[in-house]
Amino acid sequence: MLDHGCIFCNIVTGKAPSRNIYRDDQVTAFYDIHPVTPVHILVVPNKHFSSINESSELEEELLGHMLVVAKKLALQEGLQTVVTAW
Numbered sequence: 001m002l003d004h005g006c007i008f009c010n011i012v013t014g015k016a017p018s019r020n021i022y023r024d025d026q027v028t029a030f031y032d033i034h035p036v037t038p039v040h041i042l043v044v045p046n047k048h049f050s051s052i053n054e055s056s057e058l059e060e061e062l063l064g065h066m067l068v069v070a071k072k073l074a075l076q077e078g079l080q081t082v083v084t085a086w
Contacts, residue, residue, distance in 0.1 A: 027066055
């Protein structure tokens, strides 16, 4: 379920602009509009979470997939694998 007041949900649905770099049925990745590093990519689930505290064992595959995608994109961008999870 999506929360239309959430900027990330609006990016996932295309209602907010973004420079997407990756998308599949589980996650969307895009460049941060206010980067704190030269390359700053966000990988977000395509379903709404207010925080990691809302996740359960049912999301284990999704959460693992997010990290695999983050690693893939870091390597694609020529970076050492540096991933920060919330």
